[in-house]
Amino acid sequence: MAYRVALGGFLHETNTFGPSKAEYADFVQGGGYMPLARGPALLENCRGINLGISGAVDHGQEAGWDMAPLLWTGAIPSAHVTREAFERISGEIIERLREAGTLDGVFLDLHGAMVCEHLDDGEGELLSRVRDVVGPDVPIAASLDLHGNITARMVELADILVGFRTYPHVDMAETGSRAAQALTRMMQSRRPIAKAYRRLPYLVPISWQSTDLEPGAGLYRLVAELERDDVVSTSLFMGFPAADFPDCGPVAIAYAGTADAAQTAVERVVRAYEQAEGAFVGPVYDAESGVAEAMRLVREGVSGPVVLADTQDNPGAGGDSNTTGMLRALVAVGAEEAAIGLMVDPHAAAQAHQAGEGAEIFLSLGGQSGVPDDAPYTLRVTVETLADGKLTAPGPFYGGARLDLGPSACLRVGGVRIVVTSRKAQMADREMFRFVGISPEEASLLVVKSSTHFRADFAPIASAILICTAPGPMAFSPADLPWRRLAPGMRLFPLGETYGTQ
Numbered sequence: 001m002a003y004r005v006a007l008g009g010f011l012h013e014t015n016t017f018g019p020s021k022a023e024y025a026d027f028v029q030g031g032g033y034m035p036l037a038r039g040p041a042l043l044e045n046c047r048g049i050n051l052g053i054s055g056a057v058d059h060g061q062e063a064g065w066d067m068a069p070l071l072w073t074g075a076i077p078s079a080h081v082t083r084e085a086f087e088r089i090s091g092e093i094i095e096r097l098r099e100a101g102t103l104d105g106v107f108l109d110l111h112g113a114m115v116c117e118h119l120d121d122g123e124g125e126l127l128s129r130v131r132d133v134v135g136p137d138v139p140i141a142a143s144l145d146l147h148g149n150i151t152a153r154m155v156e157l158a159d160i161l162v163g164f165r166t167y168p169h170v171d172m173a174e175t176g177s178r179a180a181q182a183l184t185r186m187m188q189s190r191r192p193i194a195k196a197y198r199r200l201p202y203l204v205p206i207s208w209q210s211t212d213l214e215p216g217a218g219l220y221r222l223v224a225e226l227e228r229d230d231v232v233s234t235s236l237f238m239g240f241p242a243a244d245f246p247d248c249g250p251v252a253i254a255y256a257g258t259a260d261a262a263q264t265a266v267e268r269v270v271r272a273y274e275q276a277e278g279a280f281v282g283p284v285y286d287a288e289s290g291v292a293e294a295m296r297l298v299r300e301g302v303s304g305p306v307v308l309a310d311t312q313d314n315p316g317a318g319g320d321s322n323t324t325g326m327l328r329a330l331v332a333v334g335a336e337e338a339a340i341g342l343m344v345d346p347h348a349a350a351q352a353h354q355a356g357e358g359a360e361i362f363l364s365l366g367g368q369s370g371v372p373d374d375a376p377y378t379l380r381v382t383v384e385t386l387a388d389g390k391l392t393a394p395g396p397f398y399g400g401a402r403l404d405l406g407p408s409a410c411l412r413v414g415g416v417r418i419v420v421t422s423r424k425a426q427m428a429d430r431e432m433f434r435f436v437g438i439s440p441e442e443a444s445l446l447v448v449k450s451s452t453h454f455r456a457d458f459a460p461i462a463s464a465i466l467i468c469t470a471p472g473p474m475a476f477s478p479a480d481l482p483w484r485r486l487a488p489g490m491r492l493f494p495l496g497e498t499y500g501t502q
């Protein structure tokens with residue numbers, strides 16, 4: 001007989017220091033994720049894209065699950081999820097779960113770093129409510145983001161938590177599939193598996209967490225290698241180092257046939273993570289020196305664009321994608337064949353649409369972050385192209401997801417082109433330049449409002465990648481954030497200062 005499995009998802013990465021909260025409407029719209037979907041539409045809409053739920057549904061179909069689709073939703077990272085949004089979404093998930101009848105298993109697609117206005121551990125609370133409905137014996141499996149801040153409550157309430165192994169997250173769907181396969185095995189064996197987990201002692205800036213670079217690449221090779229013999233699953237969660245609550249930080253976790261095997265796998269990851277601490281290093285530039293270095297490389301005749309990551313305004317980490325520091329630096333030096341995106345400013349986009357293609361207009365662009373040293377930028381631009389903002393992002397990060405960026409435009413000032421949109425999404429796909437007529441391959445300088453995900457689609461064309469720290473709401477270094485509630489003893493930077501010792 002087919003296993004009856006309920007599937008749902010509720011994803012948010014919370015930067016408690018960020019400028020704006022996640023409202024219910026942000027979840028409905030999806031901002032870089034697929035829009036909110038419920039019931040049978042969930043199974044339909046997630047097909048063929050790079051999300052945990054997509055991989056789980058694929059496995060469920062192969063394994064012949066009788067699927068009860070609940071509700072799936074995700075909003076772009078920001079400050080806290082509002083109480084209203086959390087209660088409304090989790091309320092509907094629970095209501096649909098009750099209506100799903102007798103279940104053999106539950107699959108959840110979660111992020112792992114959700115903090116709400118009224119509670120610290122969004123996923124722990126959701127898991128607890130799901131557990132209350134299904135009882136202690138129905139296995140619950142979840143796939144999670146590599147940036148999950150995994151709490152003891154989550155580990156206790158779920159039967160298995162499986163994390164991404166890549167950053168850029170090109171394995172979201174694959175991770176969903178791995179978690180779903182583990183769920184099938186648990187439903188077959190009807191035996192709980194042993195779990196072990198350990199908190200790890202230091203935070204890493206997200207720009208240095210990339211698994212395209214060492215030591216991240218090696219750490220995740222080890223995590224995959226440990227998954228053999230009796231070990232069912234091993235994960236290393238790097239954590240999201242901008243959520244101010246005591247469980248923020250990295251965690252190693254393993255599941256195995258025996259407690260000893262799970263413990264041994266976790267200890268191996270802990271040792272490797274401790275040994276890697278000194279290897280998390282790399283050059284970082286302020287806006288002016290980053291642009292100067294990029295111009296020097298271009299003059300040297302590098303082949304392919306120099307890509308500058310405006311990491312402190314990454315909307316994938318809670319920024320609003322509208323700071324002006326990098327744009328000012330490009331304009332100040334008269335950069336040629338340069339492009340920057342996304343600059344999210346619905347008012348400026350509307351002005352461009354009103355003026356029409358070819359018009360020259362004065363406008364005040366971006367700069368609403370409230371961060372010291374950032375301000376709206378008043379300049380004269382040419383409206384080169386207008387677009388409705390609907391596009392398919394085919395690169396390896398978005399994996400074919402359809403984005404709706406709202407009314408958009410390509411504005412030009414001198415040799416600098418600016419992609420202005422009305423809605424936020426992380427610049428992680430070359431199509432997000434192309435849809436307004438910019439050919440990223442032909443540019444000399446590309447500024448992307450992203451920390452790491454851009455690498456998936458831009459590294460193949462980049463002659464160099466420079467991490468830049470123009471003023472913005474997502475501090476490059478966790479040590480620069482005004483922590484108040486972190487667990488004492490956590491190092492705020494690799495080999496850096498320890499929280500709570502002064």
Ligand SMILES: [Zn+2]
Pocket residue numbers: 145146147169
């Ligand atoms: Zn992530």
